[in-house]
Amino acid sequence: MSQPYGQQPPGEYNQGQPGYGAMPPAPPEYTAxxxxxxxxxxxxxxxxxxQAGITLICTIFALIIFGALSSAVGESESKYGITIDKGLLAVGWIVAIVGLIGAGLLIWAGIRTLSGTAGQLMVIAAGLQIVLCIVWLAALGGGLIAILLIVMPIISLSLVLTGAAKQYEASKRGQLA
Structure with a gap:
């Protein structure tokens, strides 16, 4: 026997819908x-x-000057009335080569810093640039350019050593600082 639409047969009581169980736990907070x-x-x-770009420009300019001086002087210590200290010229060549290496390290450190995987590379590159600027000032009389160039690695070094930068790097490694 069928019941008309919307009516319940006699004797059956609405017991409600079957239970769905307890509410599932909330997902853990996403902090890592x-x-x-x-x-x-x-x-x-x-x-x-x-810093790397300016260092490259200055280093290429210095290499051109040192090359011209080396070829002009040759075996003698003076040419056209200009006396050249060969020891100072050798220091200039060494500083220029270290400048090329430092510029390459800065570019590599900058790329790795942006990706959050620089580690100590930025510290090494900035430290090398600071030492290079001090040598330019002390041995070669670098003047205003060396004074201006020493500021950028100091600032970048201080920015990389902050807590936020270290936390960013640690999060990229999968660790929480």
């Missing part, structure tokens, strides 16, 4: 994921790129 790149890290990388 990658941290967004802080502005200081980006600024440190940009300063590294700028």
């Amino acid at each position: 994921g990658p941290v967004g790149r802080p502005g200081g890290v980006t600024a440190a990388a940009v300063l590294a790129f700028v």
Whole structure:
């Protein structure tokens, strides 16, 4: 016997819908994921790129000058009334070659800093540039350019050593600082 639509047969009571059980637990908070790149890290990388570019320009200019002086002087210590200290010229060549290496390290450190995997590379590259600028000032009389160039690695070094930069790097390694 069928019941008309919407009516319940006699004797059957509405017991409600079957239970769905307890509410599932909330998902854990997401705190161990990658941290967004802080502005200081980006600024440190940009300063590294700028420092590398200026270092390359100055180093190429110095290499051209040192090459011209070396070929002009040859075996004698003076040419056209200009006395050249060969020891100082040798120091200039060494500093120029270290400048090329330092510029390459800065570019590599800047790229790795942006990706969050620089580690101690930026510290080494910036430290090398600081030492290079001090040598330019002390031995070769680098003047205003060396004074201006020493500022950028100091700033980038201080930006990379902040807590936010270290946390960003640690999050990229899968660790929480």
